[in-house]
Amino acid sequence: MRALFPSARADLSPKRLIWRETITPTPLSRCYPVRITYRIGRFPDVRVLGPALEGRPGESIPHLFSNGTLCLHLENEWSSDMLVVHTTVPWTSEWLLNYEIWLATGTWYGGGEWPPRRQANSTPLPNIARSRRRRANRRRPG
Amino acid sequence: MQDNLLTTDRNQQLDDLLGTSIAEFDIPDAVYARAIARYDHLAHWLAGYWPDSRAGGEVYTQGSVRLGTMTRPINPRDEYDLDLVCRRDLLDTSTTKQGLKADVGLGLAEYVTTGPDGAPKRHEGNRCWTLEYPGEPFHMDVLPALPDIEAMPNGILLTDRDLREWQRSNPVDYATWFRGRMVAELTTLREASAVAKRMDVEDVPEWQVKTTLQRTVQALKRHRDLYFADAPKDRPPSIIVTTLAAMAYRGDGSLFEVLVDIVEDMPSFIEQCDGILWIPNPVQPRENFADRWRNHPDRAQRFFDWIERAQHDFAAIGEERGLDRIVTKLGESFGEDPARRAGERFGTGIKDARDRGLLGISGGSGMLGAVQSRPVPRHTFHGDAARPRGS
Numbered sequence: 001m002r003a004l005f006p007s008a009r010a011d012l013s014p015k016r017l018i019w020r021e022t023i024t025p026t027p028l029s030r031c032y033p034v035r036i037t038y039r040i041g042r043f044p045d046v047r048v049l050g051p052a053l054e055g056r057p058g059e060s061i062p063h064l065f066s067n068g069t070l071c072l073h074l075e076n077e078w079s080s081d082m083l084v085v086h087t088t089v090p091w092t093s094e095w096l097l098n099y100e101i102w103l104a105t106g107t108w109y110g111g112g113e114w115p116p117r118r119q120a121n122s123t124p125l126p127n128i129a130r131s132r133r134r135r136a137n138r139r140r141p142g
Numbered sequence: 143m144q145d146n147l148l149t150t151d152r153n154q155q156l157d158d159l160l161g162t163s164i165a166e167f168d169i170p171d172a173v174y175a176r177a178i179a180r181y182d183h184l185a186h187w188l189a190g191y192w193p194d195s196r197a198g199g200e201v202y203t204q205g206s207v208r209l210g211t212m213t214r215p216i217n218p219r220d221e222y223d224l225d226l227v228c229r230r231d232l233l234d235t236s237t238t239k240q241g242l243k244a245d246v247g248l249g250l251a252e253y254v255t256t257g258p259d260g261a262p263k264r265h266e267g268n269r270c271w272t273l274e275y276p277g278e279p280f281h282m283d284v285l286p287a288l289p290d291i292e293a294m295p296n297g298i299l300l301t302d303r304d305l306r307e308w309q310r311s312n313p314v315d316y317a318t319w320f321r322g323r324m325v326a327e328l329t330t331l332r333e334a335s336a337v338a339k340r341m342d343v344e345d346v347p348e349w350q351v352k353t354t355l356q357r358t359v360q361a362l363k364r365h366r367d368l369y370f371a372d373a374p375k376d377r378p379p380s381i382i383v384t385t386l387a388a389m390a391y392r393g394d395g396s397l398f399e400v401l402v403d404i405v406e407d408m409p410s411f412i413e414q415c416d417g418i419l420w421i422p423n424p425v426q427p428r429e430n431f432a433d434r435w436r437n438h439p440d441r442a443q444r445f446f447d448w449i450e451r452a453q454h455d456f457a458a459i460g461e462e463r464g465l466d467r468i469v470t471k472l473g474e475s476f477g478e479d480p481a482r483r484a485g486e487r488f489g490t491g492i493k494d495a496r497d498r499g500l501l502g503i504s505g506g507s508g509m510l511g512a513v514q515s516r517p518v519p520r521h522t523f524h525g526d527a528a529r530p531r532g533s
Contacts, residue, residue, distance in 0.1 A: 004505035023508035027152035028159070030464045063523040071525035078521075090503040090518040093510050094496065098523070101489040103466035105482050109489025112523030 001085040015040050019084070020049075025097035032096050036088055043078055044088045046070040046095075053099070056106060062114040063095065070095050071112075147491045148512040150504055156460065156468070157397040159484045163472050164357045164397075166480035167214045167364050169222055169280075174212075174349065177224055177280045180260050184273070184282070187253050188228070199230040199249075201284070204313030206380060209320050210349055211359040216367045216477065222280040227313060229287045229298055234308060237288070239301040246286040247271050269301050287311070293426070315425040323388045324355040354400050355391045359384050361401055362452065364476050369448050378445045382421055382431050386411050389424070398460055405452045496520070 001008065001019065008021035017038045024031045033049040047069050055061050063071040072091040098110035108114060149155055169177070185201040192199045205225035206212045212222060228246045230237075237245070250264050250271050262273040262282075273282040288308075290297030296314040301307075321328065331351035336343040352360075362383050370377040390407035391400065412432070413420040419442055423429035435442040452475075459471045465485065473481035492510065495501040497520065502513030510518070 005508075007506065021508065025508065025510055026465065027150055027155050027509065028463075028465050028468055063525045065525060071523060073521040074524055077519075086516055087519055087521070089508055090501075090510070091521050093503060093508045094492070094501075094518065095523065097465070097492060097510060098489060100465035101469075101485050103464075104469035104485045105489070107486065107489070108523070109486065109493055110523050111493055114523070114525060 001083075004085055005089075017084075021089075023089070023093050023096060025093040025100070029097065029100055034092055036084060036092070038084055038088075041080070043073075043075075044084050046072065046088060046092050048096070054103065056103065059106065061099065062102060062108045063098075063110075063112060147488065148495060148500065148510075150509050150511045153396045153398060159465075159468060159472065159488060160361075160397050160401070160459070161357060162484040162487050163476050163480045164361050164364070165352070166483055167360050167476075168352070169212045169214065173222070173279055176260075176278065177207075177222070177282075180258070180262070180273075180275060181224060181226065181282065183258055184226075184253060187256070187258070188249055191249055191252060192230070197231040199228065201226055201228050202314070203227075204285075204317075206384075208313065208317045209359075209384065210352065210356045211363070211380075211384060213360045213363040213367070216364070216371060221278075224280055224282045226282055226284045227287050227298060228284045229289060232288055233291070234288050234299055239306070239308070242286045242288060243269070243271075243301065246284065250284060268303050297426075310426060310429060312423070312425050316423065319424045320384065320388050323391055323393075324353040326393065327353045327355075354395070354397050355388060357397055358391070358401050358404055359387050361476065362387055362405065365452050365455065366448060368475075368477060369451060370444075373444075376441050376444045378441070378448065379431070382445070385421060385424065385431060402453075402456050402460065405449065405456055409446065409449055 001010070005021050008019055010020075011018040017036075019036045019038075020033065022031050022033045030051060032051070035047050035049055036044050037047075038044040053061055053064070053068075065071055070092060072088065072095060078087060094110055098108055102108045147155070147158055181201075181203065188199065188201050202208075203224065204227050205223075207224050215222070228249075230242060230245055232242070232245075247264070247266065250273065254262055254264050254273075260275040260278060262275050265272045265274060267283070270283045270285045273284065275281060285300060287298040287300050290299050290310055290312075293310065293312060297310060297312045299308040300311050302309050328348065328351065331353060332343050332346045332348070335346045335351055339346070363380060366377060366383060386408040387404050389411040390404045392403065395403065411421070413422065418430070419432045419435050421431040423431060432442070435445075455471070455475045459468060459475065462468045462471050465488065469481050469485040472484060492501065496518050499517040500513055501518045502511055502516065503509065503518060504511055504514075
């Protein structure tokens with residue numbers, strides 16, 4: 001991560017990594033400071049710190065959890081043996097690009113499902129099952 | 143297009159969005175092919191018909207169809223104009239303006255009775271004849287002409303609107319001049335197209351490629367059509383827009399740079415002669431394309447107002463940050479639909495690149511681009527639909 005993003009700020013503790021960097025998804029895009037929080041046994045959380053995400057008149061922002069973090073993948077598409085820099089970071093960049101195009105066109109061209117349906121065939125990963133139960137369905141990864 | 147999408151160069155990506163928006167104004171290939179087939183048939187038929195009469199003649203294209211700058215009308219109910227010259231090889235001393243018009247009208251009437259494809263109908267205009275093709279989004283305006291013996295081989299004499307005076311024109315040499323302003327890029331584009339399609343350069347029709355100058359002229363014409371939507375009579379003629387743009391073109395630069403530079407420089411190519419605004423025909427300098435502004439100085443003023451607005455609007459596209467804002471600015475210049483479609487193509491292009499394993503990310507900025515070492519893995523955007531956030 002340090003090699004690819006030398007200017008990023010990383011705050012590492014035994015059970016948690018907080019990573020801050022500014023992502024510019026395309027040369028025509030705005031710059032978005034983001035914070036990625038990774039807790040052992042859970043999916044990485046991504047929050048855009050600015051500029052404030054906007055909706056379109058009468059429409060909710062797609063692929064966003066109700067707590068304001070980004071929904072980037074299905075449960076079975078990420079596991080703790082994957083590197084955040086190779087998955088969460090580029091997916092965040094893609095999310096931001098699709099968000100800008102959605103603002104302009106009203107259509108999300110990045111694929112995925114919105115509004116989402118319950119995932120019938122996805123199996124929670126063993127190392128996150130406990131934390132998911134503890135969260136008692138408060139949220140699902142996206 | 144995908145090469146430009148996956149670039150980390152701002153100008154290239156801006157050109158991609160801009161080029162996609164402007165390409166929306168092209169006449170669709172299938173419509174163009176039908177229109178040209180109808181025109182070819184007409185030209186061949188008349189070429190065979192005239193030798194039986196007292197003089198030969200020729201039908202050929204002029205204006206935007208010859209220059210490759212046809213631009214979709216802003217009102218979908220309006221049709222594409224294909225401007226044709228119908229030159230009869232007679233002397234101006236051996237016919238009258240009315241006689242010439244009637245002579246061409248007779249040839250067209252005979253043609254229509256042969257039942258050609260498209261079942262055209264002939265209508266009479268002030269100084270030209272129109273062939274309407276029912277159900278087609280185009281018509282042909284056929285302008286009667288004589289050879290201009292003072293400007294052989296391509297000069298022609300046309301009747302004016304009131305059929306009173308002969309006017310000199312030379313659409314063939316004008317098109318050659320216009321082509322000369324962009325010939326280097328035209329050659330490069332045709333060569334690239336030939337390589338991509340594995341064919342000979344000579345077999346790549348010129349209309350299948352569009353140079354930066356042609357795209358710029360289309361952009362200017364679309365901006366003009368929107369600006370003058372409520373006052374079409376005040377609209378500066380396409381020949382003025384095209385001539386000034388081609389004069390101002392320096393021969394290189396990105397589409398965005400050329401668009402901004404040309405619209406800045408166009409007014410400086412308008413001359414003043416004894417207080418009269420003068421835009422010389424580059425192949426016939428005695429002809430002033432701005433002649434009508436003499437009797438309508440308000441139209442000249444509206445032209446300068448429009449240019450100022452276009453300068454402002456085009457520059458604003460490059461000043462924005464955020465694809466959404468850039469698309470909005472493109473919409474202000476060219477209309478919402480082409481701008482939105484450019485945004486759509488951008489979005490689908492990026493997803494397609496990711497699905498095909500061609501999308502990568504740059505270190506430092508997190509910028510998406512062509513894959514260098516590791517492609518962005520497939521994934522599915524999802525979410526919790528119960529209480530979506532945002533407004």
